[in-house]
Amino acid sequence: MVINVDENTHFSILNKKVRESRDAEVTINGCIGQRYIATGLSGKKITINGTPGNALGAYLNGCDVVVNGNAQDATGDTMNGGAIIIHGNAGDATGYAMRGGKIYIKGNTGYRAGIHMKAYRDLKPIIVVGGRAGSFLGEYQAGGIIVVLGQNDDGLPIMNNFCGTGMHGGVMYLRCEKLPHRIPSQISAEVVFGEDIPELVEIVRDYCTYFPEYDSEMLLKANYTVLRPDTKNPYKQMYTDN
Amino acid sequence: MDMFIPAEYEVVRNPELCIACRVCERQCSNEVHKYDKDLGKMIADSTKCVNCHRCVCLCPTHALKIVKSDDTYRLNSNWSVQTMNEVYRQAGSGGVLLSSMGNPNDYPIYFNKILVNASQVTNPPIDPLREPMETTVYLGKKDVEIKRDIEGKLVDTLPPQLKLTTPIMFSAMSYGSISYNAHESLARAAEELGIFYNTGEGGLHRDFYKYSKNTIVQVASGRFGVHEEYLKAAAAIEIKMGQGAKPGIGGHLPGMKISDEVSATRMIPKGIDAISPAPHHDIYSIEDLRQLIYTLKEATAYTKPVIVKIAAVHNVAAIASGVARSGADIIAIDGFRGGTGAAPTRIRDNVGIPIELALAQVDERLRQEGIRDSVSVVVAGSIHSSADVVKAIALGADACYIGTAALLALGCHLCRSCHTGKCNWGIATQRPDLVKRLNPEIGYKRLVNLVRAWSHEIQEMMGGMGLNSIEALRGNRLMLRGVGLNETELNILGIKHAGA
Numbered sequence: 001m002v003i004n005v006d007e008n009t010h011f012s013i014l015n016k017k018v019r020e021s022r023d024a025e026v027t028i029n030g031c032i033g034q035r036y037i038a039t040g041l042s043g044k045k046i047t048i049n050g051t052p053g054n055a056l057g058a059y060l061n062g063c064d065v066v067v068n069g070n071a072q073d074a075t076g077d078t079m080n081g082g083a084i085i086i087h088g089n090a091g092d093a094t095g096y097a098m099r100g101g102k103i104y105i106k107g108n109t110g111y112r113a114g115i116h117m118k119a120y121r122d123l124k125p126i127i128v129v130g131g132r133a134g135s136f137l138g139e140y141q142a143g144g145i146i147v148v149l150g151q152n153d154d155g156l157p158i159m160n161n162f163c164g165t166g167m168h169g170g171v172m173y174l175r176c177e178k179l180p181h182r183i184p185s186q187i188s189a190e191v192v193f194g195e196d197i198p199e200l201v202e203i204v205r206d207y208c209t210y211f212p213e214y215d216s217e218m219l220l221k222a223n224y225t226v227l228r229p230d231t232k233n234p235y236k237q238m239y240t241d242n
Numbered sequence: 243m244d245m246f247i248p249a250e251y252e253v254v255r256n257p258e259l260c261i262a263c264r265v266c267e268r269q270c271s272n273e274v275h276k277y278d279k280d281l282g283k284m285i286a287d288s289t290k291c292v293n294c295h296r297c298v299c300l301c302p303t304h305a306l307k308i309v310k311s312d313d314t315y316r317l318n319s320n321w322s323v324q325t326m327n328e329v330y331r332q333a334g335s336g337g338v339l340l341s342s343m344g345n346p347n348d349y350p351i352y353f354n355k356i357l358v359n360a361s362q363v364t365n366p367p368i369d370p371l372r373e374p375m376e377t378t379v380y381l382g383k384k385d386v387e388i389k390r391d392i393e394g395k396l397v398d399t400l401p402p403q404l405k406l407t408t409p410i411m412f413s414a415m416s417y418g419s420i421s422y423n424a425h426e427s428l429a430r431a432a433e434e435l436g437i438f439y440n441t442g443e444g445g446l447h448r449d450f451y452k453y454s455k456n457t458i459v460q461v462a463s464g465r466f467g468v469h470e471e472y473l474k475a476a477a478a479i480e481i482k483m484g485q486g487a488k489p490g491i492g493g494h495l496p497g498m499k500i501s502d503e504v505s506a507t508r509m510i511p512k513g514i515d516a517i518s519p520a521p522h523h524d525i526y527s528i529e530d531l532r533q534l535i536y537t538l539k540e541a542t543a544y545t546k547p548v549i550v551k552i553a554a555v556h557n558v559a560a561i562a563s564g565v566a567r568s569g570a571d572i573i574a575i576d577g578f579r580g581g582t583g584a585a586p587t588r589i590r591d592n593v594g595i596p597i598e599l600a601l602a603q604v605d606e607r608l609r610q611e612g613i614r615d616s617v618s619v620v621v622a623g624s625i626h627s628s629a630d631v632v633k634a635i636a637l638g639a640d641a642c643y644i645g646t647a648a649l650l651a652l653g654c655h656l657c658r659s660c661h662t663g664k665c666n667w668g669i670a671t672q673r674p675d676l677v678k679r680l681n682p683e684i685g686y687k688r689l690v691n692l693v694r695a696w697s698h699e700i701q702e703m704m705g706g707m708g709l710n711s712i713e714a715l716r717g718n719r720l721m722l723r724g725v726g727l728n729e730t731e732l733n734i735l736g737i738k739h740a741g742a
């Protein structure tokens with residue numbers, strides 16, 4: 001099914017069509033800021049040409065969503081499964097509380113990417129950012145994997161401030177050797193050569209199959225700063241029974 | 243135990259009655275009672291007693307009682323024993339004080355200073371035993387445009403509503419903070435009564451999907467257990483922005499309380515702390531709230547009402563007005579007395595405002611702005627009885643949430659030790675040996691009894707006022723009078739003083 005929209009198309013009309021379509025593949029042309037596309041959907045492939053609005057793929061449960069353009073805020077909020085592939089940049093709070101599936105971004109992402117990301121049994125969410133990430137990357141991260149490849153060409157560092165605040169699970173692989181600014185005390189950092197991390201090798205290779213403009217061998221032949229929480233219960237000692 | 247702190251309560255055993263059956267020893271998870279072989283009798287360490295009354299209730303010979311210790315520090319009207327002990331605790335541990343259940347302190351209870359009217363002679367009372375008395379309420383947006391099709395027939399444009407047979411629901415209590423058996427009791431009671439219970443932010447256990455028609459699911463900042471199926475199963479979805487017991491504070495379930503089942507329901511790994519931060523990190527404005535509301539509506543194809551729960555804080559009326567405009571179908575307001583499974587003591591005891599005042603102001607503000615019909619209002623935070631329900635509705639509420647009262651029905655004795663995870667009544671615990679003490683078969687019947695009894699009382703009070711439907715009571719403040727309230731309080735409540 002092909003749905004052509006323009007700036008006058010209300011999101012509820014577009015989303016109803018997508019939701020009720022019986023086709024396995026849906027293409028949206030001319031998308032311009034319509035929110036909540038593919039929210040709570042499963043079992044479809046959705047291609048978006050243009051710029052989807054906020055909360056693309058919230059509660060996504062197993063769709064493939066491809067964005068030929070940029071995505072806005074809260075992409076993949078609480079998503080459970082599926083893939084969101086963005087051939088551009090993504091806004092703030094990308095992958096909020098996501099529990100499964102993957103979000104691959106060719107360019108940069110904004111603030112709070114991967115906040116509250118979790119993992120659960122065989123569900124292990126993955127966010128890969130080709131460029132750089134804004135502040136508060138992986139805030140309260142409780143599980144899952146965040147990779148930042150730093151292929152931005154604006155000369156800015158791979159991320160802004162407060163990376164991993166409140167992180168208590170999961171892992172971040174940052175393609176840089178210099179520790180991000182102000183790492184909180186409950187996080188441990190080590191520098192590891194990319195090719196020596198099997199999990200990372202697999203993810204980066206998979207990522208590059210979507211973005212042929214990147215060379216996985218080149219990306220992996222570099223040192224990565226690996227961040228993990230060094231205790232599972234960072235707040236355990238804070239309380240006194242009263 | 244802190245050596246500075248003497249026992250607050252004393253376990254008193256009548257040696258004439260005690261047969262040393264050791265029931266108390268087995269029943270007390272705090273390990274107060276012990277059989278002393280050398281002495282040949284039961285002994286007790288009162289410093290560990292939280293006064294939950296489990297041993298008292300189960301002692302077969304009624305040999306036990308718990309009394310307030312008359313041991314005292316040097317009397318001081320400025321420094322209470324409680325305050326001094328709190329200093330000792332913190333000096334010993336360096337920790338933030340953690341408490342549970344609602345604020346127990348001596349603040350005014352406005353419901354107790356409000357009296358209800360009754361008819362005499364003219365406009366006579368209605369007898370609910372003889373006349374039909376409508377307690378059904380529908381929660382949701384009512385202010386829709388009236389549309390007709392080409393043939394002039396009305397088109398149904400009414401947004402989804404929750405139908406309650408009586409204006410009472412069970413408030414949000416998560417699986418994790420309370421037990422499986424407590425949840426089962428609430429779910430079954432809600433189904434039997436035609437009302438709703440609320441999952442809180444702990445997800446919905448697999449076994450309870452069968453009660454989903456009577457389930458409100460919660461979406462909180464940590465998004466625990468939130469997924470497509472969970473949202474689609476629910477009767478309504480509640481976004482938790484705040485909680486009366488801890489406004490401005492998030493939640494924190496310690497890793498040690500995350501059992502296999504709790505982990506599966508929250509969809510988080512076992513043993514890792516479950517942290518719900520204070521804010522939703524994607525909500526910084528009413529517009530952002532609107533976005534979350536519509537994400538949920540889109541995810542469920544506009545088939546269920548979305549509730550936004552906020553704590554009653556100073557400018558609650560303005561906040562509620564924003565929430566009403568954000569697309570929420572129902573606003574739930576939780577007063578400063580609201581319960582909790584764990585909250586920092588200072589927050590619980592010092593933050594927020596009474597629900598009676600908050601409700602009166604919210605209702606007034608929404609009316610003034612002409613948007614009262616665009617949301618329903620549900621209130622919580624120490625609804626003690628059917629009389630409180632009647633007063634709340636007359637102050638403008640559509641329905642009430644009850645939490646503590648429901649737990650009392652299940653056996654809770656308000657020992658306020660939920661945060662220790664050792665609830666002797668099988669309610670606020672995940673320890674299998676304790677959980678099985680609460681029999682859901684009995685528990686659900688007790689809840690049904692309670693709500694039925696309250697509903698009868700509501701009908702009688704309505705009948706007494708000459709009203710035969712709850713609709714006629716809502717916001718009917720002429721039915722209320724204050725006693726012992728000052729001018730400001732009366733103004734805020736929008737009621738007259740008794741005699742006026």
Ligand code: SF4
Pocket residue numbers: 253269270271272273274275290291292293294295296297298308666
């Ligand atoms: S804590 Fe409860 S069961 Fe234990 S001694 Fe005190 S009242 Fe009895």
Ligand code: SF4
Pocket residue numbers: 294342343649653654655656657658659660661664665666667668669670
């Ligand atoms: S739920 Fe249990 S622990 Fe909590 S106050 Fe009631 S009896 Fe005490």
